[in-house]
Amino acid sequence: MPSNLDTENQLVKSLTDQFKNKIKTEYVKHNRIKISTNQDNLKSLATSVKELGFEQVISHGGTDYPDNNVFRIEYHIICVSKKKLRSIMFSIMTEISKDTPEIETLIDIFPSAEFHEQETYENFGITFTGHPRMEKLLLPEDWDDIPPLRKDYILPGRG
Amino acid sequence: METFEEFVKRILTILFWFLLISPLIIFPVLFLLVPLLGIDVTLANEILTATIDPFKAIKLADRYGVGPSSTFFKVAAFPGFTFAALVATLVILYERKLMAKAQLRVGPLYAGRFEGVLQPIADLFKLLGKELVVPEKADKTFFWAAPILSLGLGAALLTVIPLSPTTYIARSEFSLLIPFAIIGFSPLVVLIAAWASSNKFAFIGGLRALHQLAAYEIPMLLSILGIVILTGSFDLMKIVEAQKDMWFIFPQFLAAIIFYITILSELERVPFDLPEAETEIVSGWLTEYTGMHFGLLQLGVYVKFYVLALLFTLLFLGGWNGPAFLPPIVWLLTKLFFVITMIIFPRAVLPRLRIDQLIRIGWAWLIALSFINLFIAVIESSLGVI
Amino acid sequence: MQNAAMNIEDKGGDQLVLHVGPQHPGSGHFRIIVTVDGDYIVGAKPDPGYVHRGAEKMAEYRDYIQNIPHLERPVIIDATGVTLPYVLTAEKIIDVEAPDRAQYIRMIMAELNRIISHLYWLGIYGIFLGHSTMFMWPMGDRELFIDLAESIGGTRVTFSYVVPGGVRNDMPTNFKERALKTFDYFEKRIEEYKKIFFNNPLMSARTEGIGTMDKKDAIRLGITGSNLRACGIDSDTRKDETYCLYDRVDFEIPTRKEGDSYARCIVRLEELQQSMNIMKQVFDLIEPGPIKQVIGGVMRGEPGEAFVRTEAARGTMFYHIVSDGEKNPYRVKISVPSFRNLIGMTHLLVGSRLADMPAIYWSLDYWPVEADR
Numbered sequence: 001m002p003s004n005l006d007t008e009n010q011l012v013k014s015l016t017d018q019f020k021n022k023i024k025t026e027y028v029k030h031n032r033i034k035i036s037t038n039q040d041n042l043k044s045l046a047t048s049v050k051e052l053g054f055e056q057v058i059s060h061g062g063t064d065y066p067d068n069n070v071f072r073i074e075y076h077i078i079c080v081s082k083k084k085l086r087s088i089m090f091s092i093m094t095e096i097s098k099d100t101p102e103i104e105t106l107i108d109i110f111p112s113a114e115f116h117e118q119e120t121y122e123n124f125g126i127t128f129t130g131h132p133r134m135e136k137l138l139l140p141e142d143w144d145d146i147p148p149l150r151k152d153y154i155l156p157g158r159g
Numbered sequence: 160m161e162t163f164e165e166f167v168k169r170i171l172t173i174l175f176w177f178l179l180i181s182p183l184i185i186f187p188v189l190f191l192l193v194p195l196l197g198i199d200v201t202l203a204n205e206i207l208t209a210t211i212d213p214f215k216a217i218k219l220a221d222r223y224g225v226g227p228s229s230t231f232f233k234v235a236a237f238p239g240f241t242f243a244a245l246v247a248t249l250v251i252l253y254e255r256k257l258m259a260k261a262q263l264r265v266g267p268l269y270a271g272r273f274e275g276v277l278q279p280i281a282d283l284f285k286l287l288g289k290e291l292v293v294p295e296k297a298d299k300t301f302f303w304a305a306p307i308l309s310l311g312l313g314a315a316l317l318t319v320i321p322l323s324p325t326t327y328i329a330r331s332e333f334s335l336l337i338p339f340a341i342i343g344f345s346p347l348v349v350l351i352a353a354w355a356s357s358n359k360f361a362f363i364g365g366l367r368a369l370h371q372l373a374a375y376e377i378p379m380l381l382s383i384l385g386i387v388i389l390t391g392s393f394d395l396m397k398i399v400e401a402q403k404d405m406w407f408i409f410p411q412f413l414a415a416i417i418f419y420i421t422i423l424s425e426l427e428r429v430p431f432d433l434p435e436a437e438t439e440i441v442s443g444w445l446t447e448y449t450g451m452h453f454g455l456l457q458l459g460v461y462v463k464f465y466v467l468a469l470l471f472t473l474l475f476l477g478g479w480n481g482p483a484f485l486p487p488i489v490w491l492l493t494k495l496f497f498v499i500t501m502i503i504f505p506r507a508v509l510p511r512l513r514i515d516q517l518i519r520i521g522w523a524w525l526i527a528l529s530f531i532n533l534f535i536a537v538i539e540s541s542l543g544v545i
Numbered sequence: 546m547q548n549a550a551m552n553i554e555d556k557g558g559d560q561l562v563l564h565v566g567p568q569h570p571g572s573g574h575f576r577i578i579v580t581v582d583g584d585y586i587v588g589a590k591p592d593p594g595y596v597h598r599g600a601e602k603m604a605e606y607r608d609y610i611q612n613i614p615h616l617e618r619p620v621i622i623d624a625t626g627v628t629l630p631y632v633l634t635a636e637k638i639i640d641v642e643a644p645d646r647a648q649y650i651r652m653i654m655a656e657l658n659r660i661i662s663h664l665y666w667l668g669i670y671g672i673f674l675g676h677s678t679m680f681m682w683p684m685g686d687r688e689l690f691i692d693l694a695e696s697i698g699g700t701r702v703t704f705s706y707v708v709p710g711g712v713r714n715d716m717p718t719n720f721k722e723r724a725l726k727t728f729d730y731f732e733k734r735i736e737e738y739k740k741i742f743f744n745n746p747l748m749s750a751r752t753e754g755i756g757t758m759d760k761k762d763a764i765r766l767g768i769t770g771s772n773l774r775a776c777g778i779d780s781d782t783r784k785d786e787t788y789c790l791y792d793r794v795d796f797e798i799p800t801r802k803e804g805d806s807y808a809r810c811i812v813r814l815e816e817l818q819q820s821m822n823i824m825k826q827v828f829d830l831i832e833p834g835p836i837k838q839v840i841g842g843v844m845r846g847e848p849g850e851a852f853v854r855t856e857a858a859r860g861t862m863f864y865h866i867v868s869d870g871e872k873n874p875y876r877v878k879i880s881v882p883s884f885r886n887l888i889g890m891t892h893l894l895v896g897s898r899l900a901d902m903p904a905i906y907w908s909l910d911y912w913p914v915e916a917d918r
Contacts, residue, residue, distance in 0.1 A: 059880030112767025511675025
């Protein structure tokens with residue numbers, strides 16, 4: 001399996017040229033790229049990633065870090081149509097404060113993120129502004145506890 | 160909690176005491192009470208001997224007007240309702256076994272010693288034991304009426320159809336038209352059942368049944384018109400007699416195919432089982448029916464199955480005509496068995512159609528073909544083929 | 546009339562709202578609220594979540610080994626398909642690698658599971674179109690493959706067979722002969738399936754041109770697996786980003802251009818053949834050797850994260866595990882193919898006929914339990 005590292009470095013370089021110090025390259029590994037940015041630049045970064053040829057959100061999720069009082073939000077983006085980019089998974093990441101869990105939605109750039117964002121909304125209580133259906137998807141409609149994937153929600157019987 | 164052994168013991172005890180005590184009641188009634196009321200004493204003897212001697216039983220029945228030659232017997236037993244219901248239950252069993260063989264299964268196996276032959280009886284007792292659930296918002300009158308209507312419709316179909324030159328309930332010059340007049344009513348029963356259920360899926364099923372009626376009713380009637388042209392009669396007896404030399408399936412092959420397809424459609428069988436398409440609309444118009452309600456609706460459908468298969472046999476396969484070494488009724492039932500197999504078999508090999516496809520088949524193909532068939536019939540009739 | 550109580554929602558026209566599921570023979574543990582206007586569907590709103598158990602949250606309370614049977618539960622029909630990516634991710638976190646023989650056995654199990662899952666799908670698709678024989682046949686033949694998988698994994702469906710560092714136990718010595726015999730039989734059966742179902746004119750009338758998905762829409766909406774390949778994109782994670790030893794075997798990716806229900810069916814049917822081809826090659830490649838790299842003590846991950854995707858039966862299965870060095874994972878994110886295909890269902894259902902709903906719904910191979918997790 002030939003390494004794709006050259007392609008990956010080129011992709012990252014084109015992004016760093018565009019965004020300068022607004023983005024931070026977390027790592028470039030075999031088939032894996034991860035770039036973090038702040039909350040405001042996420043949308044423009046996503047637009048640029050899409051222009052590079054990555055077209056589907058394969059996964060989107062959050063992670064709760066109560067020590068830093070942040071949620072980490074990640075979008076894992078892949079390409080299915082171009083042979084050269086297929087092996088690469090591109091992750092963009094941002095951190096938002098737990099006090100104001102609000103972020104702009106990416107579904108106008110990646111429509112495939114629609115249900116993923118809805119799931120993150122119900123599991124973490126993060127509101128995606130601009131999302132047309134910010135409502136419960138998997139959880140029961142009458143769920144009145146704190147969002148279950150936050151670390152301060154303890155599973156019943158596991159306390 | 161009663162164990163099974165205790166249960167059996169209890170039943171056997173009850174049975175034992177019943178058998179012991181019942182003669183003590185029956186004999187005084189027969190030998191003391193009956194003469195006191197002025198009824199002939201020999202009657203009591205006859206009743207008792209009739210229970211063990213069938214010939215005496217027939218004689219006894221004849222005396223009171225319910226013997227094998229009476230109209231009551233014809234309507235109720237043979238060739239009327241009981242016979243039809245018996246055939247219908249056998250068709251259900253046969254269908255299940257045939258489907259199972261086609262699908263590499265065994266089918267009903269445990270009820271009865273041999274290949275689950277008693278399965279229909281087991282099913283009957285299961286249905287009898289079920290609770291009759293009537294939905295709260297249902298239209299109660301019509302909800303109860305639909306199963307009875309369905310069965311009554313099936314029974315009404317039997318009146319004028321002969322099974323052999325001597326076996327029939329009633330004769331009519333229009334014995335071909337009468338069954339079709341009655342069959343035309345059957346989607347209405349479906350609609351009554353669907354509407355009374357007050358269920359959206361049942362409602363859709365009922366509407367689909369009406370659509371289906373529009374698709375098959377006209378070609379069905381047109382396809383039999385060819386035979387009427389050839390024989391110049393609406394009488395099934397005469398139509399069968401006209402097939403002594405040649406079955407009508409040969410000169411009227413197109414009509415046979417059209418009639419066969421419309422039978423499938425009328426009986427809501429695959430590939431035309433749209434009104435009860437399970438995965439689309441739950442069970443269609445049958446959705447809310449439970450227990451014996453469901454049983455009666457199904458029995459009505461299968462009696463209709465028997466009648467239509469019988470009509471196909473009479474119209475196209477020469478009815479009871481056949482070499483003389485077997486009685487006519489045996490020939491009829493043999494052909495009937497073949498037709499029933501043909502009607503069952505598509506269920507094993509075909510998927511379900513869509514309502515628009517069905518209507519297209521009905522209107523664009525079957526009606527056009529049945530008109531062509533009419534021309535063929537006219538030409539054959541003028542050439543004197545028959 | 547009493548029937549005014551029928552409650553036909555007035556939507557300003559002749560529209561009727563139908564709740565298809567969760568108690569509907571054609572829905573599974575899942576509800577889809579469709580609005581029909583006459584025979585046409587004008588609105589479809591999926592409502593998943595009837596079997597949501599919070600597998601991701603529960604995974605945070607279990608260690609890496611306990612999580613294998615736990616995470617298998619959502620997709621017992623494709624048990625290896627869902628545990629393999631988890632184990633691959635966990636291996637990256639724990640930093641172990643399985644020996645070659647284990648990788649090959651994993652491939653055999655994954656492909657067997659793909660066949661088992663596809664046959665289950667095929668059976669249900671048959672009955673969804675009203676073809677009862679096509680329900681019975683694949684269900685019966687599926688048992689043969691379950692028997693094969695049972696002889697390796699020990700149970701019929703929930704094997705929990707793949708573990709970090711290798712596989713639980715070696716496969717039986719006569720497995721190759723048994724498997725090849727089954728494959729010979731099944732290849733004949735595939736021809737019979739084609740005769741009775743796939744080449745049946747009524748079946749193609751029900752599925753051809755129904756639920757057609759555009760190539761662009763498929764990419765845009767994030768459709769995955771066989772559904773994507775039916776739109777003409779030969780994307781398969783087994784080739785795109787090789788895992789296990791899939792780069793050493795040679796197989797084709799079946800694709801179709803049409804993107805309709807029939808294309809999705811026929812792609813899955815051809816995948817059955819390809820899975821058998823892969824296994825036949827693996828039987829030639831596999832060599833004796835160790836099957837497990839034994840890890841002493843409790844498995845603890847390095848602080849960090851890993852994400853892995855594999856090709857499960859229904860499409861690309863994605864795992865993202867974050868570790869903080871404890872014995873339990875800090876966060877497990879599972880992105881399942883059914884959940885991603887769900888968005889395509891709404892897209893395809895609107896504008897189609899009510900009678901086509903089962904034909905479209907199950908052609909996407911949506912598995913409600915998998916989507917809900």
